[in-house]
Amino acid sequence: MRRALLTLVPLLAVLIVSAREPAAPAAISPAARDRGVYHLATNAETRWVPFDLTPGNQIRFRMQLDGRDVTAILDTGVSYTLLAKASPAVDTAKLVAGGSATAIGGSIALGWMPTRSIAVGGLARTGGGVTVADLPAIATGSASAVDLLVGADMMAGYALDIDYAAHRFRLLRSGRLPFKGETASLRVSAERSVYESAITLGDRRLAPVVVDTGDGSSITVTAPGWAAASLAVPSTTAISFGLAGPAISGLAIVPDIHVGNMVARWSEVRIEPAGGFSQSIGVAGRIGSGFLQNYRVLLDPGARRMVLSRGPKADTQPLRSTSGLLVGVEPNRLKVLHVMRGGPAAASGWKDGDLICTIDTVPIPADYATSPIAFWSAGAPGRVVRLGLCDGTTRALTLARFY
Structure with a gap:
């Protein structure tokens, strides 16, 4: 069964933390932050992490931060792992200014907190730290907020295997290919420190597009990209929620989109207004969890590839609102x-x-x-x-x- 709120109540966190230079001398810039030391367990392939999908389509699970169990969302569209300011895991004595970030709706202030340890599945990190910001419950579309967004800084050195059908994921050594599927390019950009690929919409290739597991939408493109695709399909409007507030976009359902050598049928596409979030960070759009959940997904930026294997929901038409x-x-x-x-x-x-x-x-x-x-x-x-x-x-x- 399709999720009732997949299209109709898109309380979606589109959260790309784009690290800027510090706003004040006391702030710790990204370049000055302790990166920590990572260790992937020898039995990591057996260390599946169970998850549920929030009403906003994000991957929600449990992990450990400084020995404390916390709730988290897997978010490849966040440059640096982010801790909710209201979380009990925040140690105010260690919290310092951390500059600012770009998010949907505008700019947000960040803090920075050093950590002793973080563990998710077979991956552990000692040292390092997390950014800290307001993270409201509306970002997940549920009544309860989560503690943490696990970002690209934690995952980019490994292959991320997301089995949406079984509601589980794991982290593997880069270069592993645990299942067969269709491939597309993937990298972690030097400019934005997030996962990026490309799509073809109509006869127009759009790149880069952020591969964003924290975005509950399906496909998002800029207004210029949509215009260049020249698709004769009707559209309406929709709303999404990010760290900096709500954003209104166009909404359409298109018959096919090319992602690498794969053709996806009947995808929901959001069209950001001119000068919107994607344009502001220099990308052509996003591939979100609303799209990825139709596949088993391998994200391996070290091997420069994304692998998609069709699941039972692939190529079925998404729910359309008939109420408006x-x-x-x-x-x-x-x-x-x-x-x-x-x-x-x-x-x-x-x-x-x-x-x-x-x-x-x-x-x-x-x-x-x-x-x-x-x-x-x-x-x-x-x-x-x-x-x-x-x-x-x-x-x-x-x-x-x-x-």
Whole structure:
């Protein structure tokens, strides 16, 4: 079954920490940071790490930081592993200024905290440190925040094998090829210190694109890249959330995208506005976890390759909203985060911030994100859904296909 919130409630962290020079003399620049010493266990291939996918499609798991169990997200779009400022793992006595970073919505201030040890699966690091910043729960689309984003600094020296179908991953020696699949280029850029590849959209090759396991979206491209592809497909709008706040983008579903020697069918594409986040960091777009989860994935920048093996979800059409409402889950209610351009909700006067307490008279359940009731927003065209607002009024919404 497709995840109910894959397309319809994209509370997605698009978090690329692009290290800048320090904002003040007291800040520790990336070049001055202790990198730590890494060790990959001899039995690393057997050290699978189980994970679950957040409602925002990120890989969430448990690991250890300074001997403490923490919750983490695997995020190849983050240059330096990032610790949430609110996490109990933060030692304020060790925290110093760490410069600034570029994230969706703007710039954010960073701290820097030295660490004794970090361990994930068969990989351990002694010494080194982590960046520290605000990391709100909305970045994962769930009610609970995580402690840590594990970034490229931890993983880039190894091959990362992500088995989405089995909800597990492991770290291997670079050069290993544990399964067969179709290949694409991959590197860690010197400019941004994140994983990068390329895609072909229409007849236009777009590069570099960030391979970002922390981005819950599928494919994201810049407005100039979308225009250059010259695709005659309808589009609407959507919203995403990053460390620096929300961002509105275009949204379309395209019949095929080339990633290396692989052709992916029916992919959801987000189109950033001119001057948006991707352009601001000098890339053509991103490949996110919403796309990667359709495959078993090997990311091995040391061997300059990404390997994709089709999973059971590959080449199936993604869910499309037929309501035109993108909602966030709050206790006992839904909050309208975005009214999609050209959809039924826009035509009937819905506004951002409207609060929904019932769907066809059924109260919003605590497990809404994984409940079958969440599929109302992608129901059959022509169906009439009665949405009870929290002020006691009821609105009828007729579902329709509009992109």
